[in-house]
Amino acid sequence: MHMKFRERPNVAKMAAAASMSRSAFSLAFRQAMGCPPAQYLAKLRIAEAEKLLKTTRLTRDEIAHRVGFESAVGLYLALRSHSRSSHQSKDPLKQCAPRLARR
Structure with missing residues (x-):
């Protein structure tokens, strides 16, 4: 899956x-x-998108497509939903798989 x-x-x-x-x-x-x-896959996508947003000059559309979202709007909605549900956790995978969050 990764x-x-x-x-x-x-x-x-x-x-x-x-x-x-x-x-x-x-x-x-x-x-x-x-x-x-x-849900795990969505969290993987969000984690990768957050990394790309911080470390590249790619556009939001390019990042969205690169990580499996159909549009920048879809990525935005997923990021917004994630930030609300995770209570601003810095690691999107932490709630799903604590073992992976420690990497």
Whole structure:
């Protein structure tokens, strides 16, 4: 998922790659990571977008497309929603997977 976070999530493909049913995969993923696959992917995208916003001169549209959002507006809405739900946490992955947030 970390390597293909720009693509649309497909739980069926991830489950097949893990030789599991969709429901078993979703349950195992949630237990291991602390959130469902789609939410985890959204947090990965947000973390990468925040990094690119701080470290590059790319436009918001370029960043949005690079991390898997369809537009700068979609990225803006995701960032705004994330900042409200995370209580200004500096690490978007912290709420989902504390192990990964420590990297």
